[in-house]
Amino acid sequence: MKSKKRSECPLSCSLDLWGDKWSLLIIRDLMFSTKNTYGDFLKSAEGIATNILASRLQSLEESNLIEKLMHPESKVKGLYRLTQKGIDLLPILVEMYLWSDKYFTMPDDLKATIEAGKKDKDGFIKLISERLKNKIA
């Protein structure tokens, strides 16, 4: 949460906001799955600790990458979603997936999606981006 920037380098500034081992995984969940609550994120395969999750949600919100809303179905739950600033991280995530595809073995359930992103990157980004934008509107 406290994070003064280490330099004026934009890359370094970006890393100050979301350059840790967990933040981008939350962004990923919001971007490519239907997860949008605290409990949803907890269930992700990496097994984030509850306190870390709370702290990351807070800092991502402070950085305006995500926002927290009332959950329409429950007063206990919150509902998180990406802001435009968060949606704009999509091209970075896509490039990360494409890099991964080259150097890791891809789980079967992701192969088709990656393949789509590889064949028509701009189209793929636009598609996902629009889908996310509709959630905001």
Next chain:
Amino acid sequence: MKSKKRSECPLSCSLDLWGDKWSLLIIRDLMFSTKNTYGDFLKSAEGIATNILASRLQSLEESNLIEKLMHPESKVKGLYRLTQKGIDLLPILVEMYLWSDKYFTMPDDLKATIEAGKKDKDGFIKLISERLKNKIA
């Protein structure tokens, strides 16, 4: 250095390799500047600590993102350079710069470069990529 993967998710696996606050800054230096020694990296604006630098150089080398060679001018110095695997991170860094350009103020000395990357992304990536590949060859 010890880092078993948290899940099979390629994004998470990538973050396990270089998803910390320092690794990508070393990659950045190797990619966009002429820095290539331990001392060079130390001088970067962010002020990395000597032990962290040593530890990151080691883990990046273990992940085959960089390699350490003899320095042609001195036996004391080492010379680090990107491997092809490291060079392939370029599109990710470029997207990070483009995102930054939208949400941070860009230092003057970077504006021209970013502008080039924005106008012709693929051309820009190819140019830098070739330049780096020549160092390997």
Next chain:
DNA sequence: AAAATTACTTGCAATTTGCAAGTAATCTTA
């Protein structure tokens, strides 16, 4: 009204970071 869910918070041990000082192997200079 009691039990279960959901979203956190708290306490604490273990790991990682950051800082200041070494150290060791070259190089440079007088």
Next chain:
DNA sequence: TAAGATTACTTGCAAATTGCAAGTAATTTT
């Protein structure tokens, strides 16, 4: 050629962060 300067690390230790196990508090369900 001996003394000092460079370069690349390593070490020790305090401070910060992480990870885990237990709470807690506000709903929701039964």
